[in-house]
Amino acid sequence: MPRLAACLMACLGACLGAGFAAPAAAFTVFACEPEWAALTRVLLPSARLHVATHAGQDPHHIEARPALIAQLRSAHLAVCTGAALESGWLPTLQERAGNARTRDVFFAADHVRLIDPQPGAIGTPWAGDVHAEGNPHLHADPRNLLEVARALSERLGQELPAERAAIEQRRSAFEGRWRTQIAEWERRAAPLRGQAVAAQHTTFGYLWHWLGMKQVADLEPKPGMAPTPGHLQRLLQGLRAAPPLAVVIAGYQDPRPGRWLTGQLGAAVPLVVLPATVADDAAEKELLQWLDGLQRELLQVARR
Ligand SMILES: [Zn+2]
CATH class of the missing domain: 3.40.50.1980 (Nitrogenase molybdenum iron protein domain)
Incomplete structure (x- = not known):
């Protein structure tokens, strides 16, 4: 009997463990650019990630390939830059993926003060990336990553309430390390x-x-x-x-x-x-x- 009890306990432990781990492990994020995949990994290391673009690609101009459509279709959340950076391809992906969960995209640019807005500027085929809302290439200022991390952790917490405290803990630890690093960079630069x-x-x-x-x-x-x-x-x-x-x-x-x-x-x-x-x-x-x-x-x- 003790052996059976031990076996049952082990089984119960394994089942509970799997039960707790499953929601986060299965949570799939479609990141439009690698920087947002990296930030998602900071906040939710267990997330499954699809990354639409890589450093060798121009993020303004991406082909809406079937592989990307399939990735967006399987995602629970899309994390992108916004400020029209992906306006040439993300709407097509969304339409073809037909995934209601990724219609409300998390846009980093909604949480950062954009530089160089050009109100009224309109792109044409000869001037495609006017960035009327402001410069969307916001990840090259590390202070912006803190702002985006704050908003993204909120959103991830809404999506995964059971993970909320752990996500916030990781964000806070990240902010501490990052602020120290920013001060060091500013001194050095x-x-x-x-x-x-x-x-x-x-x-x-x-x-x-x-x-x-x-x-x-x-x-x-x-x-x-x-x-x-x-x-x-x-x-x-x-x-x-x-x-x-x-x-x-x-x-x-x-x-x-x-x-x-x-x-x-x-x-x-x-x-x-x-x-x-x-x-x-x-x-x-x-x-x-x-x-x-x-x-x-x-x-x-x-x-x-
Ligand atoms: Zn641009």
């Missing part, structure tokens, strides 16, 4: 304050804003429009007169316009290629390494 850069698109607008840097030229003639020889020629005059620290592009952007421009400006102005985000399986450590790496690259140039 002091030499970058006031530095000017030329860049392609507003991809790193929040990084410049956070570190007190200035984007003095955009390689795009109009937002979302690929650089043209005429526009680069015009930029060249101004940049020769006041050379910037560097010409900066994102890893997913065509390097040829930037290469041409830095070739014309000479060795004093290097081309710096920065990854636009983390890897799609990243978590807190990779978010930290990514932001750390962005500054490290720029500081290296500033110290030359």
Whole structure:
């Protein structure tokens, strides 16, 4: 009998354990960009994640592939940037997935003060990514990640009431670590304050804003429009007169316009290629390494 009792207890324990673990383990999140997958992993490590884009892709322009439709169909929550970053592809995915649970998307941009709003600006086929609501590339300012983490933990807590306390505990611990890190970054990045850069698109607008840097030229003639020889020629005059620290592009952007421009400006102005985000399986450590790496690259140039 004692053996039977022990067996029953073990079975009961296993069943209860599985019962407690099941809701969170099965909770599936569709993240439009890897940074939101990483933040979701910080708050809910047990979540199953589908990530729609990777650092090598332009998040403005994604094809609504069947695999993505199937992933969105199986998700309990979609976590995206918003501010129209995904307006070219997410509505199509939503329509085709037909999943009522992911209709109310968690948009990070709803919880952050966006920079550079352009009220009334309208995108056209020749100026596709105008970002009238403001710059959506908000994850390059680590302070924004704290704001998004706060709102996302609330939302996850609503979706998973039994997990609410644990999610809040993880968020609070993350905030403590992150605030310490932000202070350290700000101290280290002091030499970058006031530095000017030329860049392609507003991809790193929040990084410049956070570190007190200035984007003095955009390689795009109009937002979302690929650089043209005429526009680069015009930029060249101004940049020769006041050379910037560097010409900066994102890893997913065509390097040829930037290469041409830095070739014309000479060795004093290097081309710096920065990854636009983390890897799609990243978590807190990779978010930290990514932001750390962005500054490290720029500081290296500033110290030359
Ligand atoms: Zn953009």
